[in-house]
Amino acid sequence: MEKEAPSSGKRRRSSKQHVPVDELSLDKCFEELEAIVETLERGNISLEESLRLFERGMALSRRCMKELEAIEQRIEMIVEGPRGEAQTVPFTNQEELENE
Numbered sequence: 001m002e003k004e005a006p007s008s009g010k011r012r013r014s015s016k017q018h019v020p021v022d023e024l025s026l027d028k029c030f031e032e033l034e035a036i037v038e039t040l041e042r043g044n045i046s047l048e049e050s051l052r053l054f055e056r057g058m059a060l061s062r063r064c065m066k067e068l069e070a071i072e073q074r075i076e077m078i079v080e081g082p083r084g085e086a087q088t089v090p091f092t093n094q095e096e097l098e099n100e
């Protein structure tokens with residue numbers, strides 16, 4: 001029985017790594033990405049494991065960027081209109097505001 005416990009622990013860890021990126025919440029994506037970066041920075045893993053983690057990290061990074069872009073598109077800013085009234089406008093970045 002003692003041998004089963006460590007092996008089931010390994011399965012839990014690896015199953016977390018095998019959860020499809022699209023099924024993770026944004027918070028979980030960031031958490032896993034941070035853990036991958038820390039592991040890669042320590043550098044005490046094999047080249048094969050480093051490559052696997054790098055690929056997973058890139059997938060997580062793309063997912064985070066996609067989610068953040070979608071969130072950004074939903075954000076509206078409240079600005080002062082021409083007559084002093086408050087109005088909402090879609091979120092734009094600072095460069096777009098300066099060009100108007």
